[in-house]
Amino acid sequence: MKIKLKSSKNFTLFIIMMVIFIILSIAMPSKFLTGINLQSMASQFPEFGLLALAMMMAMITGGIDLSVVSVSNFTGVIAALILADSIESSTPAGVAILLAVLAVIAVSIVCGLVNGLLIAGIGVPPILATLGTQGLFLGLAIVITQGHSVSGFPESFMALGSGTVLGIPVPFIIFVLIALLVSVLLNRTRQGFNMYMVGSNPTVAKFSGVNNTKVLINTYILTAVLAGLASLIMISRANSMRPGYGTAYLLQAILVAVLGGTDPDGGFGTVKGLVMGIIILQITQSGLNIMSFSPFFKKFIWGFALLAIMVINYLLHKYNERKRVMEMNKLKAAGQAAD
């Protein structure tokens, strides 16, 4: 039953994705279906795609991570300062980039550890813990920069955000690699399996010998690291970093995770579904941009889409339940008739 429902959910998503894509392609082939537009779409979505992957992982364990954008801001500011400093002190670009990446990973691990300890160690509900750290991390980013933006990075760092390999944007390649890694983590490792267990039923997981605390701490470290990696793409694409950048991504990340079939109550979510959710969001966004709708209309549409998807999921779920009950009644009736 679970497998059937799962595949049908992804199938619906696939249909929605194809329909939107075909409509936009037919409606404006000269603008939508061009190499440049496809390329720019492929380089736009990875930064929030990584945040959405992080959100999905937190949701699989039955939690939520409201601090992802703030973690990105914090690590982004630190990386930006290291890179900008390297130009002034004329450190070799390679060394500076390596340092920046290492710093981002180290800082994001610490951020994730703070979240994890609050949630799993002390037992603070994920909403509250990450609400607090959202303020804390963003606050740190603001304090470090005094609210100003940091800009001017080595030329070679730009490749990360705007370079291409054989015409394929580098951010896209990074995203594909990380999505594959997350997929392997969720499907092939003990940590992944345990995340679904904890998300479906923490008590059962605990009594089945799962170390819930460890699983949750690892999960929030992973989500923070994904947010950190997203920040590298962000600052490279924008060539600057200003604290407060990308606050709209929080809603989009939650939207995409839910759109991609992740259950916000925990226990279910697939990378495949999420990726289709991201593609749907990105092509819709691109279509709205080409038709030059205002950002306010887009804001309205994202809210509407999030609500519509959840209502549809609810109705589908109810329909499936009813069908199952009816089938069972039929079987019962058949059984009675046979008697």
Added chain:
Amino acid sequence: MNLKSLFKKNETYLLLIVIVFSIVITTINPVFMTWENMFDLLRSSSGTAVLAIGIFVVLLSGGIDVSCTAIAICGQYIAINVLIASGVDNIAVAFLISIGVGLALGAINAVFISIFNLPTLITTLGTSSLFHGALLEWFGTKAINVGNIPDSIKVFGKMNILTFTRPDGTQYGLSVFFLILVIIVVLTWFLLKYTMIGRGIYAIGGNREAAKRCGYNIRKIQFFTYMYAGLLAGVMGVMHLSLIRYSNPNYIVGSELSVIAAVVLGGTRISGGTGTITGTLIGVALITILEKNLVLIGLSSYWQQFFIGVIIILGVTITYAQNKINERKGLRAA
């Protein structure tokens, strides 16, 4: 009530923190502990407190509402536009329109949450984007300057219920906003304590299944909860307007997290069923002092976000660590 039970309460600790904090600020800058500054704090934080009470009621019912700031700005901006367009110059009309908008948008939240059974955080995140996007798209993005704000609104913002005269002849006083806050506090307290629907809010927050079996009409209670929060958001929208005498459709939105933080710091459980208005008000006081008075002790405003984060983390850590310790004690005793 004896001293021991007083020290088991969250509110007591919170109040102590507020007092210590106030003493620290006063020793650094004596301006803080003057009637004038206190009245000023009350005037500027009454709106936040009204919003916080709405969120408090929602949290009690086991939900969360991050859309109330969007509702407040929708109420405010629509009300002021209607007032200017129709030429009506009456504060009561402004309140009525804003409250009407608040009730309607609150009802939309309730439809999703109650009828479609959707998770409250994600629903209100969605509706917040929906409401604010719709406001900016269809009602405009232009800020309304003080020159175009009807006089009755400006007069209301300066109205005092108590007036004092400084030695130099100028006046200051306790704002009418405080009166609105007191009315709302008493009304909410009465609703929660003495009406069936109020007891129902506590009941469904504490244990939804049990409340259902006791015969509470959950759908009705949820509609009441979200519409009440919408109503208070509408009230806050007009209060904010007459306080700053300026209407920008991008204001208020974005402050929802610090309002929720205030409520949660006040000891309201995010899982529902537990919490008091007193706690909520103290929580608002703490957040307001942090937001408005860091400058008084010479810290730049860049530290605001950071300190709010720290306070939320400390607050929830203490609450939940206490729970954990109590649970362990309970286990050992059994």
